[in-house]
Amino acid sequence: MSLVGKVVIVTGASSGIGAAIAEAFAKSGARVALIGRNETNLKATEAACKAANSNAELLLITADVTVDAERIINETVQKFGQLDVLVNNAGILAYGNILDISVEQFDSILNTNLRAVFLLTKFAAPHLVKTQGNIVNVSSVAGLRSFPNTSVYCTSKAALDQFTRCIALDLAPKQVRVNAVNPGVITTEIFTRSGMSAEEYAAFLQQGKESHALGRVGAPKEVADAVIFLAADTASFITGATLPIDGGKHAMCPR
Incomplete structure (x- = not known):
């Protein structure tokens, strides 16, 4: 496979989609740096990666992407020699x-969802140029469509999509590809961490049967599979793309 021996950084690898992505890369034979704020959860992801591939080479970095971007890149390259x-x-x-909503919410979401991506991309880019590597950003259907009471999150993801396209053009002459995936509702903890009660979350998932054309919400592995596709040579002629992984949600309109 084209990913065997490749060095991959996955931020937010301690749970949900990030954990599934890290496991998929490990299974594919890549060397993976797992980045997250929760060390205990990172170790759980490490165990899942080892279960998928007992020979997987892994690096755990407990870090906050909003303040540790340069350290994340440097420690990965120091460990594996490339990116x-x-x-x-x-x-x-x-x-x-x-x-x-408060100004603090706006600053917090934009700081994590956009500014941190800018910093990580900036520090990673010189290393990716050397390997003619690529970037996959995890955006959201909220970057493609508008939803009430989610304005800051939607704005951050729309900006991430545009950032993806612009940086794809910046780096294309260096043969570095940049793409994004745009998940719909995926069964992860992000919704309960954002304040949903267990009852609200259950109702939200039930509603997903109507708000996604395929009649269900998605699983983290389905996003991970798309990320693997975009990162591998199978997508060698794809850059600047935003790929919905959303069961058709982006194509729907309310009746």
Whole structure:
């Protein structure tokens, strides 16, 4: 496989989509740096990666992407000697109407979902040029469509999509590809961490049967499979793309 021996950074690897992405890369034979703030959860992801591939070479970096971007890149390159793929997955979600949300929410979400991606990309780019590697950003259907009471999150993901396209053009002359995946509702902890109660989350998943054309919400592995595709040579002629992994949600309109 084209990913065997490649060095991959996955941010937000301690849970949800990021953990699934890290496991998929490990299974594919890549050497993976797992980045997250929760060391205990990172170790759980490490165990899953080892279960997928007992020979997997892994590096755990407990870090906050908003302040540790340069350290993340440097420690990975120091450990493995190169960098082939950067997966910008770490992100946060919060809700609120413009009449109620605070400036602090805006700053926090943009800092994590956009500014940290900018920093990681900036520090990673010279290494990716050397390997003619690539970047996969984990965006959201919220970057493609508008939803009420989610304005800051939607804005951060729309900006991430445009950043993806612009950096794809910046780096194309160096043969570095840059793409994004745009998941719909995926069964992860991000919704309960954003403040949903267990009952609200259950109702939200039930609603997903109607808001996604395929009649269900998605699983983390389905996003991970798409990330693997974009990172591998199978996508060698794809750059600047935003790929919905959303069961058709982006194509739907309310009746």
